[in-house]
Amino acid sequence: MYDLLSGEYPVYHAGxxxxxxxxxPRTxxxxxxxxxxxxxxxxxxQQRVGTSGTIVGIDRSADMLNMARRRATARGWNNVILVQADMVLLDPRSIAARIEESGGSxxxxxxxxxxxxxxxxxxxxAWANMTALLGPGGRLGVVDLQDPVGGARWLIPSARLACALGGSDITAAPWRAIEQQCVNVLRGSARGGHLQIRTGDMPEAPVI
Ligand SMILES: C[S@@+](CC[C@H](N)C(=O)[O-])C[C@H]1O[C@@H](n2cnc3c(N)ncnc32)[C@H](O)[C@@H]1O
Structure with missing residues (x-):
């Protein structure tokens, strides 16, 4: 029900x-x-990492994780590790240990x-913790929301309303972290600029 009401297929799936x-991500x-x-x-x-890969889902909401667990169980995905944690507050070392205890890296x-x-x-x-859980040269992706632009500007009021109802800050622009800190940055957008997509690689530590 949550997924049906969330606007997934008209809007967010494309992102x-x-x-x-x-x-x-590779196999x-x-x-x-x-x-x-x-x-x-x-x-x-799953289509990318295959059965030899692992998906680690982190969320602070037990209800969300229960739905994610039901989805994984129903599809027979045995390579999904779910961790309840607040991305802003967590200690990356203790989360990394929990992932290892669950069979991941x-x-x-x-x-x-x-x-x-x-x-x-x-x-x-949350971004700093996300990067701390990556190995050297790891890849990062952010998909998030901003006001629609250009000919889609008339959709700004409904986009803002949807974000406000969902609790997200439409002005946050968290993909800036990828722009500022990553190399090999790829940029994309969809739905009149409302969906912003960035991926990039964390630079390897400089050799001194
Ligand atoms: C709008 S949903 C998006 C869920 C999913 N990423 C997707 O694309 O469908 C935002 C999710 O972020 C989670 N969340 C919000 N703040 C969080 C935090 N500080 N730490 C971990 N999860 C958080 C919420 O519980 C919710 O499941």
Missing amino acids: RVLGITALA GQQVLDVGCGTGLNFSLL AASDAALATYSLSLMGDWTR
Whole structure:
């Protein structure tokens, strides 16, 4: 019911398809799904990482994680690890340990946040924790929302209303972190600019 009411197919699905296509996790890799909600990214991620890969969904809501768990169980996905934690407040070392205890790797190959950072208040701390859970040179993806632009500007009031009802800050623009901190940045948008997509690689530590 939550997924039916969320505007998934008219609006948001396009962003997750573009984001996961650009992130392009490979077979066998481990991907963090930050603020995974009910697991709407899992099917697209499974197609990429396969049964030898791992999806780690992190969310602070037990209800959301229960829906994500039901989705994984119903599809027979045994490679999904779900962790209840607040991305703003968590200690990355203890979360990495919990992921390892559940059969995953402490360091993930990629991390994706779709429509979640803009709900997290101090999203820069959530971003820092997201990057801390990545291995060297890991890939990052952010899909989030802004006011529609150009000929779609007439949709601004409804876009703002939908964001306000969903609790997200339409002015947050968390993809700026990728613009500022990553290399090999890919940029995309959809739905009149309302959906903003960025992916990039964390630079390897400079060799001194
Ligand atoms: C709009 S939903 C998006 C869910 C999913 N990423 C998607 O694309 O369908 C935002 C999710 O972020 C989660 N969330 C919000 N603040 C959070 C935080 N500080 N730490 C972890 N999860 C959080 C919410 O519980 C919710 O499941």
